[in-house]
Amino acid sequence: MLVKVLIALYILVCIGLIVTVLLQSGRSASLGVIEGGAQSLFGKKKGLDDILGRVTTGLAVAFMLFTIVLTILR
Numbered sequence: 001m002l003v004k005v006l007i008a009l010y011i012l013v014c015i016g017l018i019v020t021v022l023l024q025s026g027r028s029a030s031l032g033v034i035e036g037g038a039q040s041l042f043g044k045k046k047g048l049d050d051i052l053g054r055v056t057t058g059l060a061v062a063f064m065l066f067t068i069v070l071t072i073l074r
Contacts, residue, residue, distance in 0.1 A: 003073055010066040017059040024052045 013062045020052050020056045
């Protein structure tokens with residue numbers, strides 16, 4: 001039961017990580033196709049990239065921890 005709950009949370013973290021990476025503006029901000037999605041959802045704000053960067057870092061750490069825990073439990 002615990003493993004199934006952890007797998008469900010793991011999938012949510014994976015989806016969240018994918019979404020936050022895709023919403024970030026690239027190095028060449030005017031060439032990104034996905035950037036238009038970020039602008040239409042949040043508006044182009046100065047701190048948006050900083051917030052998305054912090055969320056991405058947190059989700060990446062959670063992804064790694066979930067991976068280790070699920071590997072140990074299996």
